[in-house]
Amino acid sequence: MASRIGFIGLGVMGSKMARNLLKAGYEVVVYNRSRPAVEELLKEGAIAAGSPMEMARDCEIIVLCLSDSKGVEETVLGGRGLIHGFAPGGIVIDTSTIDLGVAMKVAAAMKAGGFHFLDAPVSGGPEGARAATLSIMVGGDRSAFARCEDVLNRMGKRVFYLGESGSGLKMKLFNQALVGVYFVAVAEAYLWSKKLGVKLEDLQSVISTSWGDSPPFRHFVSVVQSGEFKGGALIRNLKKDLSIVLDSAKQEGESMSLAELAQEYVVKASEMGRDDYDISYLFQILDEIKSGRRDRLPAERPIS
Ligand SMILES: NC(=O)c1ccc[n+]([C@@H]2O[C@H](COP(=O)([O-])OP(=O)(O)OC[C@H]3O[C@@H](n4cnc5c(N)ncnc54)[C@H](OP(=O)(O)O)[C@@H]3O)[C@@H](O)[C@H]2O)c1
Incomplete structure (x- = not known):
């Protein structure tokens, strides 16, 4: 060895x-x-x-x-x-x-x-x-x-x-197709739950033992709680991964409408200069897109 x-x-x-x-x-x-x-x-x-x-x-x-x-x-x-x-x-x-x-x-x-x-x-x-x-x-x-x-x-x-050769990457690309869709789904559900007045701590304790749980959900909660959005699991990487997924799907004649939708939000985040932010930040991007506002960016503290 x-x-x-x-x-x-x-x-x-x-x-x-x-x-x-x-x-x-x-x-x-x-x-x-x-x-x-x-x-x-x-x-x-x-x-x-x-x-x-x-x-x-x-x-x-x-x-x-x-x-x-x-x-x-x-x-x-x-x-x-x-x-x-x-x-x-x-x-x-x-x-x-x-x-x-x-x-x-x-x-x-x-x-x-x-x-x-x-x-x-x-x-x-x-x-x-x-x-x-x-x-x-x-x-x-x-x-x-x-x-x-x-x-x-x-x-x-x-x-x-x-x-x-290639078998590991094929599996990872499947994973990333899911990760992209999960993070956009978590972002959307979180914005809605905030309007309903549901607390993040309550989401964490209840959803972590319910069917809505997932590693992306847990990552999202920990990043939002920390308020540290810079660094981590980068928007840049998810944009690259979804682009590989969608290119591959195109080559195979497959359409992946949910992954395409997730990529639209990720690309928007990138265009807003958030490439080096954690993908949990997508909830802010969704919020900004929905409300047409750009003045609510959280403090930029690096993830160690
Ligand atoms: N972050 C995650 O949560 C995560 C999870 C699973 C998998 N991944 C994958 O793991 C890989 C690394 O991700 P990361 O988050 O560690 O990214 P990162 O922090 O941006 O680091 C990227 C590394 O690649 C180097 N690099 C970039 N372009 C290069 C080039 N043209 N020639 C030589 N070196 C180059 C960078 O060097 P410099 O320091 O000089 O820029 C840096 O060391 C990516 O493929 C990503 O998709 C990431």
């Missing part, structure tokens, strides 16, 4: 996941496009790499947690990408949520070089990343998966091997 793991992408999710690998006793080599996130992890015992290629010379297993398809493609296949540094058998565990076609292209290029690419998107939000309770959905070569099981188990509570 590898004792040294590479980690690229130390954002909201990746920084917490890398920290859990450190806590588990792995030697963790880190790289991030911008430097401040690296400094934090170095203080906690991580080692810095100068580039993805340099990291791949040192690590046989490298975890990615990047924003989007472009970042993954560049990091793996780019000029100083991982593919140029790996020894035969090197494995990328990509926990990012990206376009299925790009994941398949990167997986094919890795396979042609004698390496493995596991699509391994995660669910559970920043809370799950911090507590190492993520669900991780994995597609790719089974023997490569077996070599990574301990690493995956240190970042998640439930790790699912789902089959060939």
